[in-house]
Amino acid sequence: MTILSVENMQVRFDTPDGPVQAVSDLSYSIRAGETLGIVGESGSGKSQSVFALMGLTADNGTTQGAARFHGENLLTMSKRELNQIRAEKIGMIFQDPMTSLNPFVKIGKQLSEVLCIHRGLSRKAAEQQAIAMLDAVRIPSAATRMSQFPHELSGGMRQRVMIAMALLCQPELLIADEPTTALDVTVQAQILTLLRELQAEFNTAILLITHDMGVVAEMCDRVLVMYGGRKMEEAETFTLFEQPAHPYTQGLLKAIPSIRDDMPRLPTIPGSPPSALLRNDGCPFTARCSVAxxxxxxxxxxxxxxxSRQALACHGVTEQVAVTEPQCSASQPIKQAASV
Structure with missing residues (x-):
């Protein structure tokens, strides 16, 4: 069952230097219990696309298109209507828990307030459920943590608190924006394992925003590749790693470091990303593309x-028609690296 369908989303910001088109004509859908990854380098529009879903764009931003959650367009809802959906039906894990959690408020109060506001629970009942959720996300001595401030916890613990907060109301959709960026590899693996376990328990759909292809290989059922605010390619995860079709996707996969001694110098994509201030009527990857x-x-x-497993937006590749022989056979090493 499709729970979210995004259609022709546009996100634009008016700045003193001129208009910035952050997202253009973005469309995708996600089903219950599925993990969809959105990948691309910094500035590709990944985070802004999900901020628009949650009504979190800056005051100088405007959003067009549709994002239908169970048939209701999130992009046209009032703040009051969005507040009823946020946390209750759609949860979000932000990239940096230290800036997302209030440093002056104890963990227990921040968790309890979610249940008091969205579920109408008493303070005592909310605290009991908050402790139970801290246990669910594998935080030891959960009752003791309730009386601590965010700075008293490690980075991994703070991220677990953010996950607990996002899952308190058992949302149908969980948006995770770079949830493991600031964590070391061991803690990252623990967080990814935790997300998979909680997804299996609650049948939660996960929209995962990341630039880490190892995390994608470990977590995602399907992958959407963005560049310059546009969708370049969409495919099932295994297909994307075995047969990347878009030149940008191929460049991303080739740029993944390898532990093999016989590998040549790490390849890079020539050129630089386009400025979002410049009007671009065509493909934003044109200046860096080998098949333009x-x-x-x-x-x-x-x-x-x-x-049925793969689609892309590329004049050069579609003129050649056929899907080429595998350009990258790194899916297995990537999965192993992500599981370390």
Whole structure:
């Protein structure tokens, strides 16, 4: 069952230097119990696309299109209507828990307030459920942690608190924005394992925003690749790693460091990302693309389905028609690295 369907989303910011088009014509859907990864380098529009879903864009931002959650358009809802959906039906884990948690308020109070506001529980009942959720996210001595401040916990513990807070109302959709960026590899693996276990228990759909392809290989059922605010490719995870079709996706996968001694110098994608201040009527990857065609600079390529498991937006590749032989066989090493 599809619980969220995004259609032609546009996110734009008016700045003193001119308009910035952060997201253009973005469409995707996610089903219950599924994990969809959105990947791309910094500035590709990943985070802004989910902030728009939650009504968290800056005051100078405008959003168009549709994001239908069980048929209701989140992008046209009032703040009051969104507040009823946030936490209750859609939870969010932010990138940096230290800046997301209130440093002056104890952990227990921050967790309890969620249940008091959204579920109408008494303070005592809310505290009991908060302790139970801290236990669920594998925080030792949960009752003791309730009386501590965020700075008294490690980075991994703070991230677990954020996960607990996001899951308190058992939302149908969990948005995780770079949830393991600031964590070491061991803690990262623990957090990913925890998310999978909680997803299996609550049948929660997860929208995972990341630039870490190892995390993608470990967690995601499908992957959406963004560049310059546009969707470049969408595929099932295994297909994306074995047969990346878009030149940008191929570049991302080739740029993953390897532990093999016989690997040549780490490849890079030539050029630089385009400025979001510059008007771009065509594909934003044109200037860095090895298969660019004249029409690439003029019109963005329509999304073309190569198979039931893969679709991409690229004039050059779709002219060649066939899906090429595997460009990257790194999926297994990546999965092993993500599981360390």
């Amino acid at each position: 065609r004249p029409q690439c600079a003029e019109t963005p390529a329509p999304l073309t389905r190569l198979s």
